[in-house]
Structure formats: C-alpha cells, structure tokens
Amino acid sequence: MNWTLAARAARLEPSTIREILKLTERPGVISLAGGLPAAEGFPVAAMAEACARVLREHPREALQYASSEGFGPLREWVAADLEAHGLQAQAQQVLITTGSQQGLDLVGKVLIDPGSRVAVESPTYLGALQAFNPYEADYVSVPCDDEGPSPEQLEVAAGARFLYLLPNFQNPSGCCLGAARRQALAARAQAIGLPIVEDNPYGELWFDAPPPPPVSVAMAGEAIYLGSFSKVLAPGLRLGYVVAPPSLFPKLLQAKQAADLHTPGFNQRVVYEVIKDGFLQQHLPALRARYKAQRDAMRDALQRHLPPGCRWAVPSGGMFFWVELPAALDATALLPRAVEAGMAYVPGAAFFAGNARASTLRLSFVTVAPARIEQGVAALGRVLAEALSS
C-alpha cells in the first residue's frame, strides 16, 4: 500500500530513555535511569476516596464530554496556587493538558514552523526536544555556567521563536536558578524581544528552601508557563497545565481541541477533590523529606564510590544528579557494561540539542530506596574505575 510519511515524521525517533527503560526492566538491574517518582509517595487512599466521591456526587458530569479548557474549579485552583507562588494569572489563562508533555506539544504546534529557531538550555529536557522535533525546529543552545543559562550570552538566541527554560531543579542538570539569574535572564530576554516558555514540573520538590519566584513573573505577563501534577501527586493521571498570555490562549485551546478534545474530566475532578482542601500542604512535606533522604543517600554514595575526576553538583531539590565523567569516557558506550554490572543510568548525550557532551550521565535518586541507591552507585563506580584503568 502506498503510505507516504510526512516530512516531519523523519524527525520522530525512538525515545532513547524509553528504549533504555525497557532494557533495564530486567529483574536485578537497579535502575537509576528513569525519572519515575517514588510509588510509595502516591496518595492512594486520597485517590480512592476521591474516585468514590466523584462517582457518587457527579457521575454524569465526570464521565461526559467536557470543555477543552479544562474543569473550571481546577483552573481556579491552579490560578490561586500560582498566585501563592508569586505568579499572577487568571483562571481563563489556564489550559488543562494531558500531562505537561502535551503542553509542550501544543506549544510546538502553535509556535514552531519548519526551520524555526528554538533556544534551549545546554543540557535541556529531552521530552521537550521530543515534543518540538516533529515541528522541525532548529535548536540554538544557550551557553550555561554552573548557575544556569548565561544572560550575557543570550544574544545567540535573538530571533528564536522562544527560549525554553526549566529553572527549578532542571532535568537533567538539577540546577536551580537563583533569583538574580532569573531577573537577569528575563531582563535580557525582554531587551532582545525573546519570548520565554517556562516549564516547572519540579518546583515543589525543594529540600531546604522554596525556589525563587518563576522567571515568568518578570516577563510582564507575556511568558508561557507549564506545570504538572505528575511529580506532586502521580504521573499515571496525566494531568498538567499551560498558562498562556491572552493573545496566545485561543490558538493553544484550538490546538488542544484538535489534539484530544479535552483532558479526561474524570481525572480532573478526582484530582480537584484530592487537592481542594489543602491536601498538598500535608502531602508535600513528607514527599520532600523522602526525596531529601534519597538525595543524601546518593550524594554520600557518589562521594564514596565514584573514581577521581568525576564531578557533580548536589541538587537542592528535584529528582536528578548530573554527573560529568572524565572527558575520555563515553557514557553511551559504557551503558551496556553498567547494565551488565547491575545498574542503569541515562547517558547525558540525549539531553543536548547539539554539541552533545558524551562524558555526562543522569542519575535519578527518587525511584529506588537508599540501600539500592548505594548498591547501584557502587556498581557504577566499579564500571567507571575499570574503564579509566583500561
């Protein structure tokens, strides 16, 4: 049969991370690869109660077609929550999405033409590259230092459709931008007319102090901001949101209608039932404490087991350590040996839009318990030491 693929389909590729996850699903492998939240932290009892309540009190509305914008009370909740975090937004600017991945897809659909330049951090979130790729973006990597993207070098992005930024405990780098850096970036972006798409899946997962207000705050209401319930409740619900300036909202909404009509109303109502009376205020401290203990376990294990020449910063929140190996090592090439030794990571190369640094890797500390983190990092240490000595 004469199926002909669209040109953009050439930019669709198997997800490196998902292919690796399949590899590492074999029993006995300690996977520090996937960014899976700790299942122990899922609010199962609250969910069960909320499901029962929604199906008892609003079964027909919850199971019927619903508006593409999203469930009104949930949009109100998001707007109020953002305000509490310093970002002014109206509920009418909130579009509920099927996970924040869909927010990235809609942004790409509405804003990227083939050959459009899109500015990203270096490294940047792989899922964003995957969302933007089929729209045939050309990427511009903004040079980053230890404090994040460099405002002085933002000119390389001038004329790009937007700068995609993940300021809180970035995936993969773990970097959290300081307040001064945020302001400098926003000021520079405004000066050169560079719009910003800010992604914030991890902001609530802080260990010592909350991160500074969103970069969007300094963008005069003109940034796009993405959030998610995946990391604070559970990813299997696929619930995220996009906050857009009024000038862009209608096009994103129409793209949403075309993409899946609306996000499951049942899920929206259940999550709203779970969170509406302040559940997150009790839930998040326990989640932060859990992740902080696991971060500490990984910090100590890295200190103990990684050979000299490896570098990493200790993240103050989020889910990931980003490790820079001695320049001679190629993390992609070493992965099969690591799996052989009983552990898995994600090679860092996948997180670069260009000029991939092969000697980097990402470790997640949230998925497995401290004792297994120790074992996994010890195995990684042996593989690296052996590679360095050969």
Next chain:
Amino acid sequence: MNWTLAARAARLEPSTIREILKLTERPGVISLAGGLPAAEGFPVAAMAEACARVLREHPREALQYASSEGFGPLREWVAADLEAHGLQAQAQQVLITTGSQQGLDLVGKVLIDPGSRVAVESPTYLGALQAFNPYEADYVSVPCDDEGPSPEQLEVAAGARFLYLLPNFQNPSGCCLGAARRQALAARAQAIGLPIVEDNPYGELWFDAPPPPPVSVAMAGEAIYLGSFSKVLAPGLRLGYVVAPPSLFPKLLQAKQAADLHTPGFNQRVVYEVIKDGFLQQHLPALRARYKAQRDAMRDALQRHLPPGCRWAVPSGGMFFWVELPAALDATALLPRAVEAGMAYVPGAAFFAGNARASTLRLSFVTVAPARIEQGVAALGRVLAEALSS
C-alpha cells in the same frame, strides 16, 4: 513580546460545534446539537467498583508512568474484540490513545505534509477535519450517493495520502455502508493505491443488525483503523485506539510519546477491569434499546413536524439524523431563530471539506429523552415552516 505563530496556526479555528454548544447551554434550550451520549447509559456502578479494585490491587502501577503503547491486557482485549468483528490484528498493532480524536491527530502528524491531499466523504466528520487542518491538508471530497462514497468516483482521490472513511452510522450522515459497497471501495482503493484510514466510533450502536465487517478487512492488513470506548462506555475517560500496519506503528508510537507520553494508565486499567469479563455483552443491548427508542421518537417527530420538502434517511444505528432542507434554506442562518424557539441543531455546512451544502443540518437523538425530542423537533418544524412561508 515577539510571539510569532507557526503558519499552521492559521488553520486552527474555533470549533463551530463547541461554540454552538456554549450558546445552547442556556437553560430551556433543547439541544439536539451535541453528540453527547446519554449520561443515563454510563456504567457508573461498574466504574466505581473498578476504580476501587484498581487502587486496591495495583495502585502503584496504575498511578506510575506507563508505556506509550498502552496497557498490555487492554491492547490484547482490543485485538480479540476486533477479531470477533472480523478484523485480524495483533495486540502489538494496537496503540491506546487519549480518545480516538488523538488517533486522528497522530495520523495527521505522521502522514500529512502541508499541501498533502486527503480524501474525505462528503459530508465527513468535523473532528477529523479539525485534527487534520493544522497539518495543512488539502481536501478532496469523494462524491457520495445514498449508500456512501462512490467507488466509481474514487479516482478523484488518486494520489491522496489516504481516504478517511467512517463506514458505520457516519457522523453526520448516519449512513452505514453495505457489505458490497465496502468491498467495492476497498477493491477500488487497492487498485489505485489509495490507503484507507477507517474510523469506527459508532459500530456497536446498531439497532437491528450489526454492520458488515470493517472495510479494513478487505485491505490486506494495510489499513489504519480507529476505535473508541467513548460511545460504548463513557467519553469522559478519553480512551480510544489506533490499529496500524507494522510498517507504520513505530512512527505513530513515537508521535504518541511526543504528544503526551502515554494515555492515563489509571483510566486504562479501570476500563479493562470494567470490560474484561464480558460487561459490554450485558451493557450494549440496553444501550442499543435506549438509543433505538430515541431514534424512533425522532423519526416519528420528524415525520409529524417537518414541513414538506425536507428529506432524511432513518439511521439504523449511531446517534444522528441528517436532514436536507429545501434548497432555499440556510441552516446556519436559521440557527439563531431555532435557539430563540427553544431548540438547537448543528448546521451541516461545518461537515463539508469543500462545496458546503448550506441547506443541511444534523440532529442528535441520543442526548435528550423522547418527550423532549418531540418538543425540540416540533420547534424546529415551526422555524422551518415559517422560514419557508416568508
């Protein structure tokens, strides 16, 4: 701020149907417009039980990230169900989607370039046009007679990327293709190398006899086939699927990953719990009986109340009557008067990819009860009679 829209965004437009639905939400208006399944038919008790069971037995798996392909047992169920309907497919060919609308979006993303020709029925499903529009398709309308698209005139579609076909109780026409027409269309499509995308949301909603086997059966395993749980269970779950030939499956899967990572695993497991032991065999006969009674009520009401010169076929399943008015009437122009008179319909023009016939409209018989159908159609009859006499 310098936001620049992608060229494709110009093809995104407000959904006519959704805008109309908003208009008709005012109390007192009997809406025969929206294609909303009867909420009385939603399996609320079975859903509540399934939610509780899933969260009791598999809470962590249901709430965790899951595979982009979909929940394995649900994919197996779909493959077995298709086989029972005459279509051979492997579970590995089944991609679970966030409603079948997402299936249409993924098909568009992978198969349509700007300016690609896409062949559609005339009229065709509005949601498909909305999904394909942002990929900048050029449409070719295949001439249709009372039995559906004409195989003799399929040559007009030669060279199109695919023919989009909704053979069972089409939205909006209500037409169900006979077995001979299906075979003739498949044979002709194969002869001219025209791939087929077959959409089947309504096939289970038959009143007297099941429809003939899918057109895909005669396409030698090379068609794309879309299905949905929206009409047999509930649309608020957003659960559909695409069945694709092995040559296309990987690209659709990658497009799915990019679009929303995966369809909510919780929803997939809940639906699987509901249907796995034969629930639909008990549920569907009651749903068919309900919709048949409502179809009969609308058939009788149309007979009683519509003025001479209106034409319609009585659908043998599905959700819709398609009414052709005397040529002088414009259903779009008349809609405000109908709403004023207390009822709403969808003007037929939105369902044409070109050469819209303004003197057509669509009525749904599934959303409101028989007594209100009678009232709504009577109001329509008055509006039409008045328009004809003025």
